[in-house]
Amino acid sequence: MKYRRLGDTGLMVSELCLGCMTFGREADEEDSKKLVARFLEAGGNFLDTADVYTRGVSEEITGRAIKSVRDDVVLATKVRFPMGDGPNDVGLSRKHITRGCEDSLRRLGTDYIDLYQVHCWDAATPLEETLGALTDLVRAGKVRYIGVSNFTAWQIMKSVSLSDALGLERFVCLQPQYSLIERNVEYEILPACLEEGLGVIPWSPLGGGFLSGKYRRGEAPPRGSRISEAEESMEEYWDRRATERNWAVLDVVGEIGEATGKSYAQIALNWLLRQPAVTAPIVGARTLEQLEDNLGAAGWELDEDQVDRISEAGAPEDTYPHRFIRNAQRV
Protein backbone atom coordinates (compact mmCIF):
# COMPACT_ATOMS: atom_id res chain seq x y z
CA MET A 1 0.00 0.00 0.00
CA LYS A 2 1.26 3.45 -0.90
CA TYR A 3 0.72 6.58 1.19
CA ARG A 4 -0.31 10.01 0.01
CA ARG A 5 -0.42 13.43 1.65
CA LEU A 6 -3.96 14.44 2.56
CA GLY A 7 -4.48 17.66 0.58
CA ASP A 8 -1.93 20.32 1.44
CA THR A 9 -1.20 18.86 4.89
CA GLY A 10 1.80 16.81 5.96
CA LEU A 11 -0.48 13.94 7.03
CA MET A 12 0.22 10.65 5.22
CA VAL A 13 -2.78 8.42 4.55
CA SER A 14 -2.99 5.05 2.79
CA GLU A 15 -4.26 5.30 -0.80
CA LEU A 16 -7.28 3.22 0.23
CA CYS A 17 -9.32 4.30 3.23
CA LEU A 18 -11.50 1.74 5.03
CA GLY A 19 -15.14 2.77 5.34
CA CYS A 20 -16.70 1.56 8.58
CA MET A 21 -20.35 2.25 7.71
CA THR A 22 -21.23 -1.46 7.57
CA PHE A 23 -19.96 -2.07 11.12
CA GLY A 24 -22.78 -3.12 13.44
CA ARG A 25 -25.14 -3.27 10.47
CA GLU A 26 -24.20 -5.64 7.63
CA ALA A 27 -21.06 -6.77 9.51
CA ASP A 28 -21.25 -7.77 13.20
CA GLU A 29 -18.47 -6.83 15.65
CA GLU A 30 -16.43 -9.99 15.08
CA ASP A 31 -16.50 -9.63 11.29
CA SER A 32 -15.85 -5.88 11.49
CA LYS A 33 -12.73 -6.51 13.58
CA LYS A 34 -11.53 -9.03 11.00
CA LEU A 35 -12.04 -6.43 8.25
CA VAL A 36 -10.01 -3.86 10.20
CA ALA A 37 -7.26 -6.38 11.00
CA ARG A 38 -6.91 -7.41 7.34
CA PHE A 39 -6.89 -3.76 6.21
CA LEU A 40 -4.14 -2.88 8.70
CA GLU A 41 -2.18 -5.99 7.72
CA ALA A 42 -2.32 -4.85 4.07
CA GLY A 43 -0.75 -1.53 5.11
CA GLY A 44 -3.90 0.60 5.39
CA ASN A 45 -3.79 3.30 8.06
CA PHE A 46 -6.87 5.41 7.24
CA LEU A 47 -10.38 4.62 8.58
CA ASP A 48 -13.63 6.54 8.13
CA THR A 49 -16.72 6.35 10.31
CA ALA A 50 -19.48 8.75 11.47
CA ASP A 51 -21.54 9.31 14.60
CA VAL A 52 -24.75 8.34 12.76
CA TYR A 53 -23.53 5.01 11.39
CA THR A 54 -25.72 2.51 13.23
CA ARG A 55 -26.42 5.32 15.69
CA GLY A 56 -22.95 5.30 17.29
CA VAL A 57 -22.31 1.56 17.13
CA SER A 58 -19.92 1.86 14.17
CA GLU A 59 -17.76 4.31 16.15
CA GLU A 60 -17.76 1.99 19.18
CA ILE A 61 -16.70 -1.04 17.12
CA THR A 62 -14.11 0.96 15.16
CA GLY A 63 -12.62 2.32 18.40
CA ARG A 64 -12.29 -1.17 19.88
CA ALA A 65 -10.88 -2.57 16.63
CA ILE A 66 -7.99 -0.06 16.49
CA LYS A 67 -7.36 0.26 20.22
CA SER A 68 -3.93 -1.39 20.20
CA VAL A 69 -2.68 0.70 17.26
CA ARG A 70 -4.52 3.94 17.93
CA ASP A 71 -1.59 6.29 17.35
CA ASP A 72 -0.59 4.56 14.11
CA VAL A 73 -3.92 5.10 12.38
CA VAL A 74 -5.62 8.15 10.94
CA LEU A 75 -9.12 8.05 12.40
CA ALA A 76 -11.85 10.05 10.68
CA THR A 77 -15.41 10.61 11.86
CA LYS A 78 -18.25 13.06 11.19
CA VAL A 79 -20.93 15.24 12.75
CA ARG A 80 -24.12 16.88 11.42
CA PHE A 81 -26.98 14.37 11.20
CA PRO A 82 -29.43 13.79 14.10
CA MET A 83 -28.21 11.84 17.12
CA GLY A 84 -31.32 12.54 19.17
CA ASP A 85 -34.78 14.03 18.88
CA GLY A 86 -34.06 17.44 20.41
CA PRO A 87 -33.74 20.63 18.33
CA ASN A 88 -30.00 20.84 19.18
CA ASP A 89 -29.20 17.18 18.46
CA VAL A 90 -28.60 17.94 14.79
CA GLY A 91 -26.76 20.40 12.58
CA LEU A 92 -23.54 22.38 12.67
CA SER A 93 -24.19 24.75 15.58
CA ARG A 94 -21.42 25.32 18.15
CA LYS A 95 -23.55 23.44 20.68
CA HIS A 96 -24.12 20.33 18.55
CA ILE A 97 -20.56 20.16 17.20
CA THR A 98 -19.01 20.48 20.69
CA ARG A 99 -21.27 17.82 22.16
CA GLY A 100 -20.97 15.65 19.03
CA CYS A 101 -17.19 15.65 19.35
CA GLU A 102 -17.29 14.73 23.07
CA ASP A 103 -19.70 11.87 22.32
CA SER A 104 -17.62 10.58 19.40
CA LEU A 105 -14.44 10.65 21.52
CA ARG A 106 -16.19 8.60 24.19
CA ARG A 107 -17.56 6.05 21.71
CA LEU A 108 -14.23 5.77 19.88
CA GLY A 109 -12.40 5.34 23.20
CA THR A 110 -9.74 7.90 22.31
CA ASP A 111 -8.80 11.43 23.34
CA TYR A 112 -8.36 12.83 19.82
CA ILE A 113 -9.87 12.52 16.34
CA ASP A 114 -7.45 12.82 13.43
CA LEU A 115 -9.97 14.08 10.87
CA TYR A 116 -13.26 15.59 12.06
CA GLN A 117 -15.62 16.11 9.14
CA VAL A 118 -18.89 17.98 8.80
CA HIS A 119 -21.18 15.45 7.14
CA CYS A 120 -23.19 17.88 4.96
CA TRP A 121 -23.96 21.58 4.55
CA ASP A 122 -26.25 23.09 7.22
CA ALA A 123 -28.17 26.05 5.82
CA ALA A 124 -29.49 26.99 9.27
CA THR A 125 -26.13 27.75 10.91
CA PRO A 126 -23.76 30.62 10.04
CA LEU A 127 -20.55 29.22 8.61
CA GLU A 128 -18.49 31.44 10.96
CA GLU A 129 -20.07 29.65 13.93
CA THR A 130 -19.28 26.19 12.51
CA LEU A 131 -15.69 27.05 11.59
CA GLY A 132 -15.19 28.78 14.97
CA ALA A 133 -16.41 25.70 16.87
CA LEU A 134 -14.21 23.36 14.79
CA THR A 135 -11.20 25.65 15.29
CA ASP A 136 -11.71 25.58 19.07
CA LEU A 137 -11.71 21.75 18.98
CA VAL A 138 -8.41 21.75 17.09
CA ARG A 139 -6.89 24.28 19.51
CA ALA A 140 -8.10 22.22 22.48
CA GLY A 141 -6.21 19.18 21.09
CA LYS A 142 -9.36 17.13 20.53
CA VAL A 143 -9.15 17.22 16.74
CA ARG A 144 -6.09 17.29 14.48
CA TYR A 145 -7.59 18.26 11.08
CA ILE A 146 -11.03 19.28 9.86
CA GLY A 147 -12.75 18.14 6.67
CA VAL A 148 -16.03 18.45 4.86
CA SER A 149 -18.44 16.12 3.09
CA ASN A 150 -21.33 16.73 0.68
CA PHE A 151 -20.66 20.44 -0.02
CA THR A 152 -21.13 22.20 -3.35
CA ALA A 153 -18.23 24.08 -4.91
CA TRP A 154 -19.42 27.53 -3.75
CA GLN A 155 -19.85 26.18 -0.21
CA ILE A 156 -16.27 24.89 -0.25
CA MET A 157 -14.93 28.18 -1.65
CA LYS A 158 -16.87 30.26 0.88
CA SER A 159 -15.60 28.05 3.73
CA VAL A 160 -11.92 28.25 2.88
CA SER A 161 -12.15 31.98 2.13
CA LEU A 162 -13.76 32.62 5.52
CA SER A 163 -11.14 30.50 7.28
CA ASP A 164 -8.36 32.46 5.57
CA ALA A 165 -9.97 35.85 6.28
CA LEU A 166 -10.74 35.11 9.94
CA GLY A 167 -7.62 33.08 10.80
CA LEU A 168 -9.68 29.94 11.48
CA GLU A 169 -8.81 26.30 10.77
CA ARG A 170 -9.24 25.37 7.11
CA PHE A 171 -10.93 22.25 5.72
CA VAL A 172 -8.14 19.97 4.44
CA CYS A 173 -10.26 17.54 2.43
CA LEU A 174 -13.63 16.81 0.89
CA GLN A 175 -15.56 13.56 1.07
CA PRO A 176 -17.92 13.51 -1.96
CA GLN A 177 -19.80 10.73 -3.69
CA TYR A 178 -17.55 9.95 -6.68
CA SER A 179 -17.32 6.89 -8.87
CA LEU A 180 -17.43 5.83 -12.50
CA ILE A 181 -21.22 6.14 -12.35
CA GLU A 182 -21.47 9.39 -10.33
CA ARG A 183 -19.18 11.96 -11.92
CA ASN A 184 -21.01 15.26 -11.45
CA VAL A 185 -18.28 16.43 -9.04
CA GLU A 186 -16.00 16.77 -12.08
CA TYR A 187 -17.80 19.97 -13.22
CA GLU A 188 -17.08 22.30 -10.30
CA ILE A 189 -16.26 20.48 -7.09
CA LEU A 190 -13.01 18.68 -7.97
CA PRO A 191 -11.58 21.79 -9.70
CA ALA A 192 -12.35 23.77 -6.51
CA CYS A 193 -10.52 21.17 -4.41
CA LEU A 194 -7.49 21.18 -6.72
CA GLU A 195 -7.42 25.00 -6.72
CA GLU A 196 -7.60 25.22 -2.92
CA GLY A 197 -5.41 22.24 -2.04
CA LEU A 198 -8.11 20.03 -0.50
CA GLY A 199 -7.64 16.27 -0.65
CA VAL A 200 -10.54 14.21 -2.01
CA ILE A 201 -11.70 10.96 -0.41
CA PRO A 202 -14.58 9.54 -2.49
CA TRP A 203 -17.48 7.72 -0.81
CA SER A 204 -19.40 4.94 -2.58
CA PRO A 205 -16.47 4.42 -4.98
CA LEU A 206 -18.32 1.34 -6.29
CA GLY A 207 -21.67 3.09 -6.39
CA GLY A 208 -22.83 1.04 -3.39
CA GLY A 209 -21.61 -2.19 -5.02
CA PHE A 210 -22.97 -1.67 -8.56
CA LEU A 211 -19.46 -1.51 -10.00
CA SER A 212 -18.43 -4.82 -8.39
CA GLY A 213 -19.77 -6.61 -11.49
CA LYS A 214 -22.36 -8.71 -9.65
CA TYR A 215 -25.32 -6.93 -11.25
CA ARG A 216 -26.48 -7.85 -14.76
CA ARG A 217 -28.57 -6.09 -17.40
CA GLY A 218 -32.12 -7.42 -17.49
CA GLU A 219 -31.76 -9.39 -14.23
CA ALA A 220 -33.11 -8.49 -10.80
CA PRO A 221 -30.38 -7.49 -8.29
CA PRO A 222 -29.11 -10.41 -6.14
CA ARG A 223 -31.23 -10.63 -2.98
CA GLY A 224 -29.67 -9.43 0.23
CA SER A 225 -27.30 -6.99 -1.48
CA ARG A 226 -27.47 -3.37 -0.35
CA ILE A 227 -28.70 -2.15 -3.74
CA SER A 228 -31.55 -4.66 -3.82
CA GLU A 229 -32.82 -3.23 -0.53
CA ALA A 230 -32.16 0.49 -1.16
CA GLU A 231 -35.16 2.80 -0.98
CA GLU A 232 -35.81 5.51 -3.53
CA SER A 233 -34.33 8.22 -1.28
CA MET A 234 -30.97 6.42 -1.25
CA GLU A 235 -28.29 7.16 -3.82
CA GLU A 236 -27.86 3.45 -4.63
CA TYR A 237 -31.58 2.93 -5.40
CA TRP A 238 -31.78 0.27 -8.15
CA ASP A 239 -33.56 2.43 -10.76
CA ARG A 240 -30.89 5.13 -10.32
CA ARG A 241 -28.12 2.55 -10.83
CA ALA A 242 -29.57 0.29 -13.54
CA THR A 243 -29.52 2.85 -16.36
CA GLU A 244 -28.30 2.17 -19.90
CA ARG A 245 -25.50 4.68 -19.36
CA ASN A 246 -24.26 2.77 -16.28
CA TRP A 247 -24.52 -0.62 -18.05
CA ALA A 248 -22.36 0.84 -20.83
CA VAL A 249 -19.71 1.82 -18.25
CA LEU A 250 -19.80 -1.72 -16.82
CA ASP A 251 -19.35 -3.14 -20.34
CA VAL A 252 -16.10 -1.22 -20.78
CA VAL A 253 -14.90 -2.12 -17.28
CA GLY A 254 -15.60 -5.77 -18.10
CA GLU A 255 -13.61 -5.59 -21.36
CA ILE A 256 -10.65 -4.06 -19.57
CA GLY A 257 -11.01 -6.70 -16.88
CA GLU A 258 -10.56 -9.40 -19.50
CA ALA A 259 -7.44 -7.69 -20.84
CA THR A 260 -5.83 -7.08 -17.45
CA GLY A 261 -7.08 -10.02 -15.39
CA LYS A 262 -8.37 -7.57 -12.78
CA SER A 263 -11.85 -7.62 -11.25
CA TYR A 264 -14.56 -5.01 -11.90
CA ALA A 265 -14.07 -3.51 -8.43
CA GLN A 266 -10.30 -3.33 -8.84
CA ILE A 267 -10.63 -1.49 -12.15
CA ALA A 268 -13.27 0.94 -10.87
CA LEU A 269 -11.14 1.76 -7.82
CA ASN A 270 -7.90 1.96 -9.78
CA TRP A 271 -9.53 4.44 -12.18
CA LEU A 272 -10.37 6.64 -9.18
CA LEU A 273 -6.80 6.36 -7.92
CA ARG A 274 -5.62 7.71 -11.29
CA GLN A 275 -7.74 10.88 -11.05
CA PRO A 276 -5.52 13.87 -10.18
CA ALA A 277 -7.85 15.27 -7.50
CA VAL A 278 -8.31 11.97 -5.65
CA THR A 279 -6.32 11.12 -2.53
CA ALA A 280 -7.93 7.87 -1.33
CA PRO A 281 -11.23 6.17 -2.21
CA ILE A 282 -13.11 4.98 0.88
CA VAL A 283 -13.73 1.28 0.27
CA GLY A 284 -16.75 -0.36 1.82
CA ALA A 285 -17.03 -4.10 2.36
CA ARG A 286 -19.49 -6.45 3.97
CA THR A 287 -17.17 -9.48 3.94
CA LEU A 288 -13.47 -10.35 3.97
CA GLU A 289 -13.75 -11.62 0.37
CA GLN A 290 -15.06 -8.26 -0.80
CA LEU A 291 -12.32 -6.43 1.11
CA GLU A 292 -9.67 -8.71 -0.39
CA ASP A 293 -11.01 -7.94 -3.87
CA ASN A 294 -10.99 -4.20 -3.18
CA LEU A 295 -7.48 -4.22 -1.68
CA GLY A 296 -6.33 -5.62 -5.04
CA ALA A 297 -7.08 -2.20 -6.56
CA ALA A 298 -3.75 -0.92 -5.23
CA GLY A 299 -0.23 -1.88 -6.31
CA TRP A 300 -0.71 -1.68 -10.10
CA GLU A 301 -1.88 0.91 -12.64
CA LEU A 302 -4.28 0.99 -15.57
CA ASP A 303 -2.39 2.33 -18.58
CA GLU A 304 -3.32 5.70 -20.08
CA ASP A 305 -5.37 4.22 -22.94
CA GLN A 306 -7.38 2.15 -20.49
CA VAL A 307 -7.99 5.16 -18.24
CA ASP A 308 -9.14 7.17 -21.27
CA ARG A 309 -11.47 4.43 -22.52
CA ILE A 310 -13.12 4.08 -19.12
CA SER A 311 -13.33 7.87 -18.69
CA GLU A 312 -15.08 8.27 -22.04
CA ALA A 313 -17.66 5.58 -21.26
CA GLY A 314 -19.39 7.57 -18.52
CA ALA A 315 -18.16 11.08 -19.26
CA PRO A 316 -20.44 13.82 -17.91
CA GLU A 317 -22.23 15.83 -20.58
CA ASP A 318 -20.23 18.76 -21.97
CA THR A 319 -22.16 21.74 -20.61
CA TYR A 320 -22.08 25.54 -20.57
CA PRO A 321 -20.19 27.47 -19.14
CA HIS A 322 -17.44 24.86 -18.92
CA ARG A 323 -17.44 24.32 -22.70
CA PHE A 324 -17.38 28.10 -23.38
CA ILE A 325 -14.53 28.74 -20.93
CA ARG A 326 -12.48 25.81 -22.26
CA ASN A 327 -12.90 27.03 -25.84
CA ALA A 328 -11.97 30.58 -24.78
CA GLN A 329 -8.56 29.34 -23.57
CA ARG A 330 -7.71 28.47 -27.15
CA VAL A 331 -8.33 32.00 -28.48
Ligand SMILES: NC(=O)c1ccc[n+]([C@@H]2O[C@H](COP(=O)([O-])OP(=O)(O)OC[C@H]3O[C@@H](n4cnc5c(N)ncnc54)[C@H](OP(=O)(O)O)[C@@H]3O)[C@@H](O)[C@H]2O)c1
Ligand atom coordinates in the same frame (compact mmCIF):
# COMPACT_ATOMS: atom_id res chain seq x y z
N1 LIG B 1 -20.06 11.12 3.57
C1 LIG B 1 -21.12 10.47 3.21
O1 LIG B 1 -22.21 11.03 3.06
C2 LIG B 1 -21.00 8.99 2.99
C3 LIG B 1 -22.06 8.26 2.41
C4 LIG B 1 -21.89 6.88 2.19
C5 LIG B 1 -20.70 6.27 2.55
N2 LIG B 1 -19.69 7.01 3.14
C6 LIG B 1 -18.39 6.40 3.51
O2 LIG B 1 -17.87 5.71 2.38
C7 LIG B 1 -17.63 4.34 2.70
C8 LIG B 1 -17.84 3.50 1.48
O3 LIG B 1 -19.14 3.73 0.95
P1 LIG B 1 -19.97 2.53 0.35
O4 LIG B 1 -20.10 1.45 1.36
O5 LIG B 1 -21.20 3.09 -0.23
O6 LIG B 1 -18.94 2.07 -0.79
P2 LIG B 1 -19.09 1.10 -2.06
O7 LIG B 1 -17.76 0.44 -2.18
O8 LIG B 1 -19.60 1.86 -3.21
O9 LIG B 1 -20.19 0.02 -1.64
C9 LIG B 1 -19.88 -0.94 -0.68
C10 LIG B 1 -20.86 -2.11 -0.78
O10 LIG B 1 -20.74 -2.71 -2.06
C11 LIG B 1 -20.69 -4.12 -1.93
N3 LIG B 1 -19.31 -4.51 -2.28
C12 LIG B 1 -18.16 -3.87 -1.93
N4 LIG B 1 -17.09 -4.47 -2.46
C13 LIG B 1 -17.55 -5.51 -3.18
C14 LIG B 1 -16.92 -6.50 -3.96
N5 LIG B 1 -15.60 -6.52 -4.10
N6 LIG B 1 -17.71 -7.43 -4.57
C15 LIG B 1 -19.05 -7.41 -4.43
N7 LIG B 1 -19.70 -6.49 -3.69
C16 LIG B 1 -18.96 -5.55 -3.07
C17 LIG B 1 -21.06 -4.43 -0.49
O11 LIG B 1 -22.48 -4.40 -0.34
P3 LIG B 1 -23.41 -5.69 -0.62
O12 LIG B 1 -22.65 -6.92 -0.25
O13 LIG B 1 -24.59 -5.43 0.23
O14 LIG B 1 -23.75 -5.64 -2.09
C18 LIG B 1 -20.54 -3.19 0.23
O15 LIG B 1 -21.15 -2.95 1.47
C19 LIG B 1 -18.59 4.06 3.88
O16 LIG B 1 -18.15 2.97 4.68
C20 LIG B 1 -18.50 5.36 4.63
O17 LIG B 1 -17.31 5.40 5.40
C21 LIG B 1 -19.84 8.35 3.34
